[in-house]
Amino acid sequence: MPILLTVLAVLTPAAYAKTPKPVAAISSSDATLTFCYEDKQLLPYYAGNSSNVPELPGASIEHLRAAATATGVNLQLVRLPWLRCLQGLEDNSIDALIASVETERLHYTVYPKLANGEPDTNKAFNQLGLCLAHRFDNPIENKINNETEHITVARALGYRAISMPNNASLIGVHSVQKALDLVVSGRVDATTVLCQLNGINAKERYLNLLPVQLMYPPIHQSFGYLMLSNSFYQRYPQLSEQLWNALPKTLDKARYLEYLNVTE
Structure with a gap:
């Protein structure tokens, strides 16, 4: 069972004042990248519930700022x-956002690709993994491995469908908290929770207060990419490539983990 990493660091502005790692073969630019992100808090990525950018903006914003500094790009948040962010990217009024690769977005997004056209995960902005969370006294691994058994998994309504064990049934609920409540009460076998960030096993600190365990490895992982508008990429193709190349070099994995457990 991998060691779960729970970060207890206190966030201060000084904590993230690090010099971006140098990126080879880049040049400064007068280009401005207008980056759009949601006006709701989504830790560890974005902090604050408003249209304002707080002093501690979230790990993804710090990461983007570091990559922009390394490539000489002016950044407008x-x-x-x-x-509306997605609509702005489609009509080219917004230059960039972070999102997963989806079929319905292909006609208006540009993202780093391999020679075969597949997304280049080495240049992804970030990675996350989801694990099944279950009561400590409910041996769901045995149930999953026994095809004659059956398990129930609660997930919040509206979440994107992911692959599940063949003998699992999904139950839709109104919130993540409700799904966890059902697991703790024993009314369902499991739910899905974030359990990995940028390749490091982790969990949100509040889970330590519940009688639940996480089952590794993750049953699902996804990658977020810096999606550029068609207009921005056409105007700045070389600079776009430099930005994508800078992302893995300016990634601070520990900072994402610190933000995962920040308290308001």
Whole structure:
């Protein structure tokens, strides 16, 4: 069972004042990248529930600022409801956002790709993994491995579908907290929780207060990419590539873990 890493660091502005790692073969630019992200808090990525950018903005914003500094790009941050960010990228009024690769977005997004056209995960902005969380006294691994057994998994309504064990049934609930309540009470076998960030096993600190365990390895992992608008990429193709190349070099994995457990 991998060691779970729970970070207890206290966030201060000095904690993230680190010099970005140098990026080879880059040049300064007068280009401005207008980046849109949601006006709701989504830790560890974005902090604050407003259109304002707080002093401690979230790990993804710090990461983006470091990559922009390394490549000489001027960065303009805009906070809007998520669907408006997507609409802005499609109509080229927004230059960039962070999102997963989805079929319905392919016609208006540009992201780093391999020679075969597949997304280049080595240049992804971030990675997350989801694990099944279950009561400590409920041996769901044995149930999953026994095809004659059956397990129930609660997930919040509206979440994107992910692959589940063949003998699992999904139960939709109104919130993540409700799903956890059902697990703790024994009414369902499991739910899904974040359990990995950028390749490091981790969990949100509040889970330590519940009688639940996480089952590794993750049953699902996804990658977020710096999605650029068609207009920005056409105007700055070389600079776009430099930005994507800078992302893995300016990634501070520990900072994401610190933000995972920040308290308001």
